[in-house]
Amino acid sequence: MNWTNLSLNKYNQIKDVFLDAEYTDEDRLLAQVQIIFEKDPLKLSMKELHKYIGELKFFSEKVPKMKLKDTYNLGGNVYILKKNLKDFTVAQWIDFQNFIKEGTDTENYANILSIFFFPKGEEEYAEGYDVEQVRSDIDNYLSVADALSISSFFLNYRKVLLVRSLLYTRKMTLKNPLTRKQRKVVKKEMRRLLKTTLVGD
Numbered sequence: 001m002n003w004t005n006l007s008l009n010k011y012n013q014i015k016d017v018f019l020d021a022e023y024t025d026e027d028r029l030l031a032q033v034q035i036i037f038e039k040d041p042l043k044l045s046m047k048e049l050h051k052y053i054g055e056l057k058f059f060s061e062k063v064p065k066m067k068l069k070d071t072y073n074l075g076g077n078v079y080i081l082k083k084n085l086k087d088f089t090v091a092q093w094i095d096f097q098n099f100i101k102e103g104t105d106t107e108n109y110a111n112i113l114s115i116f117f118f119p120k121g122e123e124e125y126a127e128g129y130d131v132e133q134v135r136s137d138i139d140n141y142l143s144v145a146d147a148l149s150i151s152s153f154f155l156n157y158r159k160v161l162l163v164r165s166l167l168y169t170r171k172m173t174l175k176n177p178l179t180r181k182q183r184k185v186v187k188k189e190m191r192r193l194l195k196t197t198l199v200g201d
Contacts, residue, residue: 001036002058003145004066010035011144012107032056066149071120074141078120079134081150092125096154104155109147110139116154 017023017031030041033052041049072079088096092115099112114135115125122129138147 001055003061003063004143006036006144007140008106008109008142008144008147009139015106029053029056063145063148066143066146068150068153072117072142072146074117074137077133077137079117079137080120082116082118083153085154089125100155104151106144106147109151110135112154113138113142113147113150116150 013035014032017028017035023031033039033041033044033049033056036056037052039048039052041052044052068081068083070081072081085093096112096115099108099115102108102111104112114131117134117138118125119129119134
């Protein structure tokens with residue numbers, strides 16, 4: 001077991017366990033075994049339990065950055081990853097913004113990433129296929145390592161596009177000058193976006 005075959009869903013379950021103050025350290029350890037290996041830890045022999053606990057050592061390792069692929073096989077379904085935001089439809093962009101407003105935590109990744117994953121053979125966003133199935137496949141079969149890498153790519157890509165948009169707006173103000181107050185707002189937003197794009201949130 002490692003970060004590249006731990007599903008997004010199981011990662012979120014484990015995260016919830018660690019955030020629950022009512023769990024003892026022993027409870028958390030047993031919960032991890034149950035979630036990841038789908039075994040009842042209370043029915044395992046001590047030898048078996050130690051074996052599974054030994055396989056949890058990857059949690060102390062850094063999540064690897066994964067190269068984005070063109071296609072992903074999730075639960076037997078093949079998906080095409082649409083990487084170019086410039087080809088987005090208005091509907092995709094609106095959903096992207098709305099999902100981001102709901103939060104960019106891993107628990108919302110299935111929603112965010114469903115915008116970019118198209119079942120093989122489908123070209124129209126959310127047309128002719130079950131979006132909820134896409135989200136379920138992402139949640140249950142996409143590794144957390146892939147999910148983090150893909151989400152990071154698109155969230156940073158979005159920031160770059162917003163910076164370009166602001167730069168274009170600034171260029172247009174040379175023809176249609178803004179007021180001092182408006183210029184101040186644009187400059188402040190550009191500095192914020194450039195900072196988060198370069199160093200992250």
